[in-house]
Amino acid sequence: MLTPDQTQSIFDRLKKFSSAGEVELIITGGRFALTRFANNTIHQNVAEETAVVSVRTQIDGKTARATTNKTDDDSLRRAIQSAEQLTQVQEPDPDLLPMAKPSELPARQTNAPSRHFDSTARITPQERAAGVGKIVDIAKKNNIVTAGIFSTSESFEAIVNSKGVNAFHKQTLAEISITMLADDSSGWQKFNSPDVANLRPELLADIAARKTRESTKPPQELAPGKYTVILEPSAALDLVGFMFYDFGAQAMLDERSFLNKRMQTQLFGSNITIHEDAYHPLQSGAQFDGEGIPRQRVALVEGGVPKNLVYSRGNATRMKSSELATGVGNIAPTGHGFPLPNEMGDAPMNIVFSAPANSTKTLDEMISSTERGVLVTRCWYIREVEPYDKILTGMTRDGTFLVENGKVKAGIRNFRFNQSLVEMLRNVEFMGTPVRASGEEAFDMVVPAMKVRDFNFTEVTKF
């Protein structure tokens, strides 16, 4: 782990090798370890230590980047030379802004709680193995087998530029993901937190085992069609995650966003309110973007109406002079740009859903209020079929249940869905309290369980 002083020292050495007018350094790295188990055995167990130095040079309206994982003088000199060579052969881009100065940075809106915990950073292979041992014990008690991971990391991220911007972030993360498997059924749970003390392997294992047990007889096949679904937070997360890149200004300027021509309209149900909030206590990650700009809290959707986008510095300028500027809400750098140069532009990465006051339902309440529907633990292999209505296809996985007369009745075979995300967010009947959720298709978010009517299942698979 490098310190802020060490990153500044690397930048000072780097700058000496550069003839470019402007230089920017991003350093990321740390130590990561992951213990992986399957068939009640630890079968893979890995660790990594690295620091990646990424250099951007800017000369006369042109910019490029070079990256190395070495910090000796020769490697830094080579990186600078590569970046300068890539920069010099380009045509100038009149839209490229000079590198940011500290005086033009928006203030951080609030201080986020610490995301670095020594207890997580100090976790040993033996302690991870002991955690896995507890999960395996629960599998054995249930006469089933388990597969999953227990990972821990301590990482840092720093950005320094020749105009004086200097930002540093460090954090830890611990994560457990568990699948329990019987002959004809399975269950799953996943959770992560910067503080390893918040991980409860036995609780997660018990829930995954219960889901497996409750569907352990041969799953029934239910005909495809439109059903009321109850999406657990991880299932909701992986679906809604497909729309947030469209909230970046670049997607709008590229005319590849489903929000083009739809901002400030009642696109979703009035119960849908979403913020981008890097400072939320359940969020994770750095509070600055790829140019070192502090992230701002942004109201993306209020009462079902898309209100604002997120912006890199350059895209805020471009949007202001664009014919799209009217009606896209506040236009200003929000601290959501990716490191330059890039084709993606900007995106919100700290999504927080709000549930309407006094109307949240627990998962049990959603089930008990459902005459006939499907409870979905997790989704799998989601892909965008159509980008403007945001039709997504994918499968349910590891715990799909028929709900009848207010009760979970039985496990059912997994469905394929083809569902418009826009339509889905018009059909949310109830939401739970938003929680930090983690899936496999989208980045982590603070998102609730959702009860959704008329969810479109089009096919059923063999298990």
Next chain:
Amino acid sequence: MSMKEIASWALNTAEQRSASYCDVRIVDERSRALMTKNGKVAHASDSETLGIGIRVIANGAWGFDSTDNLSRESVDAAAARAVEIAKASATVKNQVLVLAPEKAAVADWTTPHQIDPFTTSLAENLDLLARVDEQLRKVEGITLAEVNMNFRKYEQWFYSSEGSDIHQTRFVTGAGFDVYSFAGTEIQKRSYPNSFGGQYQNKGYELVAELDLLGNARRVAEQAVALHKADQCPQRNFNLILDSSQLGLQIHESIGHPIELDRVLGYEANFAGMSFLTTEKLRKLKYGSDIVNVVADATQQHGPGLGTFAYDDEGVPAQSTPIITNGQFTGYLTSRETAHAIGENRSNGTMRAESWNRIPIIRMTNISILPGEKPLTFDQLVAGTDDGIFMQTNRSWSIDDKRYNFQFGCEIAWEIKGGKLGRMLKNPSYSGITTEFWNSMDAICSRDQWTLWGTPNCGKAQPMQTMGTGHGASPARFRNIKVGSAFKS
């Protein structure tokens, strides 16, 4: 300091700490990414990474540690940590870890290539991208054009406690373009020569010239615009012809992944999923029709695929394994650890790692369908189809976690009536069950229509590893396939 000497520090430390096996991979990797977007340079970057990965067996279990610091102190410490991790692994195990025997190898191999892409002119490369971009945006209705070029040089030194000493250098080149048209309430897209970045092969810069990006720009851009006026692809069962790139992805998802033996044995149950191909099906399952013949072939003779190498990352020589033979399921992708599970006493050489900081896992090599033996061109295939649909270029792909039920969307399609291509159709998709689909194949074009496609971005494992795989295919026809359910509402 030689790589061999650095590796010897790790091998010695692991042995001193009672590891029963150790292998070391030192990787020196360089890559370049260039991209234009609507007339500007959107991406220009170089990247290099050098590090060491140390894999050990101690107390009968695996451990792995990696570092980018190649000093003696750091390498010794990483090797010691790998042994410590293995001993921790051994506290939760219920099966004995046994590696299939393999002779130690000493070798030096490099991708056959004509032009080292890193020696080519940056200015000329950017100029080519700019000229393609200009051609694309000359077509009225185009709202976004992205053109890209990517190079990679991957040099690896492999040493094992069994005496292997293998040096390999692979060159990868990729290029292509995507073009979008937004009109009304619809975004249409076309790509060339394939979606998601174009074509990738283990070749030098010569691939870029072979692709003729400039010569195809206008035609493909016009198709993107024309899709707005095309009819919606109907929803019913059709005789379906797939172009070779889409068939390559179909192979990847519904043959390549299910035959990974680690997946079959449950190693990927928590993330990438399992497989319907349980071991009792070997040499018993009728996977496809009699004309379906598929191989897993990593040898240089198969072609410049992204799965071509001389040795895998366990030091096992590249091999060609029959996967489906005249429709019969005949082989899995295996490793030294898993080969015994199907009664084999040798790995068929498919263990590959993304870089120095990842362990090798079972990976597709070049999973290719063999072309038809009788001459059959694409035009002849269409001429022999009375009523059907021809789909081209993937747009979306999804398959369940045991690889039964799949759905693919393509960028464009044409109706086939009376043996001729007819009206253009937009938003085509098809779906099915893996073995039912492959058993419906009744024609495949011959060798002159066969292309070895590269999939550069296959994700698997925890922590996630991205790997390039190869898929050779000719256009083929499938009878009575469900079309259009993606848009059923």
